[in-house]
Amino acid sequence: MSAAPPIHLVEVGPRDGLQNEPANVPTDIKVAFVDALSASGLTEIEVSSFVSPKWVPQLADAEEVFHRIRRMPGVTYMALVPNEQGLERAQAARVDKVAVFTAASETFSRKNTNASIAETLERFKPVVARAGVPVRGYISTAFHCPFEGPIAPEQVLLVAEALLVLGCTELSIGDTIGRATRAQTLRLFERLLAVCPADRLAAHFHDTFGQAVDNALAAESLGVRIFDASAGGIGGCPYAPGAPGNIATEALVAAFPGRTGAYPGKLAAAGELIRRYIAAT
Ligand code: HMG
Ligand code: MG
Numbered sequence: 001m002s003a004a005p006p007i008h009l010v011e012v013g014p015r016d017g018l019q020n021e022p023a024n025v026p027t028d029i030k031v032a033f034v035d036a037l038s039a040s041g042l043t044e045i046e047v048s049s050f051v052s053p054k055w056v057p058q059l060a061d062a063e064e065v066f067h068r069i070r071r072m073p074g075v076t077y078m079a080l081v082p083n084e085q086g087l088e089r090a091q092a093a094r095v096d097k098v099a100v101f102t103a104a105s106e107t108f109s110r111k112n113t114n115a116s117i118a119e120t121l122e123r124f125k126p127v128v129a130r131a132g133v134p135v136r137g138y139i140s141t142a143f144h145c146p147f148e149g150p151i152a153p154e155q156v157l158l159v160a161e162a163l164l165v166l167g168c169t170e171l172s173i174g175d176t177i178g179r180a181t182r183a184q185t186l187r188l189f190e191r192l193l194a195v196c197p198a199d200r201l202a203a204h205f206h207d208t209f210g211q212a213v214d215n216a217l218a219a220e221s222l223g224v225r226i227f228d229a230s231a232g233g234i235g236g237c238p239y240a241p242g243a244p245g246n247i248a249t250e251a252l253v254a255a256f257p258g259r260t261g262a263y264p265g266k267l268a269a270a271g272e273l274i275r276r277y278i279a280a281t
Helices: 013-020 027-038 062-068 084-092 106-113 117-130 153-166 182-193 212-222 249-255 264-280
Strands: 008-011 044-049 076-080 097-103 135-140 170-175 201-205 226-229
Touching: 008 249, 013 027, 013 044, 013 264, 027 044, 027 062, 027 264, 044 062, 062 076, 062 084, 084 097, 084 117, 097 106, 097 117, 097 153, 106 117, 106 135, 117 135, 117 153, 135 153, 153 170, 153 182, 170 182, 170 226, 182 201, 182 212, 201 212, 212 249, 226 249, 249 264
Parallel strands: 008 044, 008 226, 044 076, 076 097, 097 135, 135 170, 170 201, 201 226
Antiparallel strands: none
């Protein structure tokens, strides 16, 4: 019997987790968190975002965090960028990979980026063209929008194809408010896998209703191998009411035993470090 294929985890806690914290987490703690994650066997970490500090003040120290982390060979350090201004900042900080982000819902796109979906795609053209590093494209509200309700798979497919045409090297499909069911996960990822190879397709589940692990297992059964997660299950989007924590990295490591390359003890220590800080503030 052949071994089950490896699962690639993308740790998004330092970005998706900390962007939603009401307390301003000091740069020292962020750096310690990323360094602990780098030591935990994970090979990709979304460190911060170069968005407008007026929109997300929690991550206004992105440059300093990138400057101070200890980069581990073999680990990819990624950051979110919304536009060319963000790309320039990310390049100066020597990121290994950037992530642009749009949505399958028009209302959410406007609330999150002050732009329609079409306008976000226009903004991404020069970003993808000039990035010089791999570019991930996030699609938020791929199942359910906090403002518009259920989202049809066709809407997600249109955005996915547009991002691939632009030149995104990877798509990450977001269940932003954690409402997807197993059946909806199977229905959407089956369609996505017909237009995007599995090695370029990530699943990004939030865990509002405790369904995220089931949904990850469902996506994996179709061939999805890349999963976003956040140590300690921290996270959420400040512009999506009802978006709590991401699926916990620890939960995915347990769900895919021996397949993620993460050291559970070291990962637990990283999750503990950030959870303890948040609980104390
Ligand atoms: P805007 O206000 O329309 O932008 O925001 P603007 O171009 O008019 O600029 C306004 C001001 O922001 C200007 O400064 C710009 O210089 C500045 P001023 O002249 O007023 O002093 N600015 C910037 N500063 C630094 N870096 C930049 C930057 N861009 C503009 N990159 C914008 C448009 C997209 C910038 C804004 O809406 C924004 O930053 N939004 C980010 C919101 C965000 O980060 N949301 C959370 C991440 S997405 C998410 O969590 C979902 C995900 O996890 C997947 C899922 O779960 O679904 C990925
Ligand atoms: Mg998210």
